[in-house]
Amino acid sequence: MAAKACSVLNPGATRGLGLEMVKQMVESPWPVRQLLACCRDLDGLRAEGLRDLAKKHPNVITVVRLGEYSLCSILLQMGSLVGKAGLNVLVNNTWVLTHGTMQTTSTQEIQAAFNTNILGPMDITKRTFKMYLFFLMSATKSGKPGMFCSKPAVVSISSMVASMATVKEMCSFFPMASAGLNMLTLCATEEFRKDEILFAVLHPSDWKGGEGGAIDAPESVEGLLSVMDSLTEKQTGVFLDYEGKVMPW
Numbered sequence: 001m002a003a004k005a006c007s008v009l010n011p012g013a014t015r016g017l018g019l020e021m022v023k024q025m026v027e028s029p030w031p032v033r034q035l036l037a038c039c040r041d042l043d044g045l046r047a048e049g050l051r052d053l054a055k056k057h058p059n060v061i062t063v064v065r066l067g068e069y070s071l072c073s074i075l076l077q078m079g080s081l082v083g084k085a086g087l088n089v090l091v092n093n094t095w096v097l098t099h100g101t102m103q104t105t106s107t108q109e110i111q112a113a114f115n116t117n118i119l120g121p122m123d124i125t126k127r128t129f130k131m132y133l134f135f136l137m138s139a140t141k142s143g144k145p146g147m148f149c150s151k152p153a154v155v156s157i158s159s160m161v162a163s164m165a166t167v168k169e170m171c172s173f174f175p176m177a178s179a180g181l182n183m184l185t186l187c188a189t190e191e192f193r194k195d196e197i198l199f200a201v202l203h204p205s206d207w208k209g210g211e212g213g214a215i216d217a218p219e220s221v222e223g224l225l226s227v228m229d230s231l232t233e234k235q236t237g238v239f240l241d242y243e244g245k246v247m248p249w
């Protein structure tokens with residue numbers, strides 16, 4: 001095991017894998033020190049699980065109200081929230097799933113998927129870097145050399161459906177937006193290699209929100225967290241599944 005995350009920003013924490021990730025990160029025997037959990041509708045029914053977790057772990061979880069990726073509020077809050085130790089892991093896990101073909105999918109549907117799956121993560125990553133740079137220096141100067149999830153890292157939860165290699169079987173998802181997130185992560189890997197910021201793309205398996213999926217959310221997230229803990233500079237820019245198996249781009 002290389003290293004555990006300490007301070008995490010989770011933009012899609014209301015439900016699904018994002019919520020399960022919050023749960024496991026704070027309830028593990030080695031919990032994260034701080035978790036910023038974003039939620040678009042904190043008062044809504046969907047957010048009940050997150051509200052309960054935040055009540056149970058008030059010293060660790062801070063719920064940040066998120067508009068449709070209007071992140072100014074996060075930025076304003078983040079500096080004071082993370083303090084001197086800084087934020088070290090951003091998990092890009094928001095998405096909308098598209099289904100169809102080029103002929104049946106509307107431009108609006110694709111625009112929504114691009115906004116949520118690529119442009120939102122790109123925006124939050126760029127803005128977070130403005131904060132990262134504050135503590136990147138201290139992380140590289142004081143910490144052990146190399147890249148780990150206990151130092152600056154961006155983990156994008158994407159999908160096998162985004163793989164060019166599986167397009168024959170997966171094209172009915174019309175997964176252009178998720179494929180874009182993969183490419184965004186690869187480009188950022190190169191751009192920030194010199195700054196020792198670790199990037200990875202992870203496939204959580206096909207869990208389908210518990211309805212007939214291959215595995216359930218707890219198993220998927222357990223695997224994802226274990227893979228994150230094991231990442232080092234040797235894996236920056238990789239595409240792995242929740243068991244650490246290399247996925248084809």
Ligand SMILES: NC(=O)c1ccc[n+]([C@@H]2O[C@H](COP(=O)([O-])OP(=O)(O)OC[C@H]3O[C@@H](n4cnc5c(N)ncnc54)[C@H](OP(=O)(O)O)[C@@H]3O)[C@@H](O)[C@H]2O)c1
Pocket residue numbers: 011012013014015016017018039040041046066067068069092093094095096115116120157158159160178203204205206207208209213
């Ligand atoms: N489900 C699967 O079988 C599966 C398979 C392969 C890969 N994945 C990957 O796993 C990750 C999580 O999937 P999931 O099934 O847990 O997703 P999910 O249950 O559908 O949750 C999606 C999350 O994204 C947020 N979100 C959606 N649109 C947004 C927007 N415009 N602005 C801000 N937030 C937005 C949602 O917030 P609200 O609650 O406010 O809508 C929610 O927190 C995704 O990155 C996906 O690529 C999932």
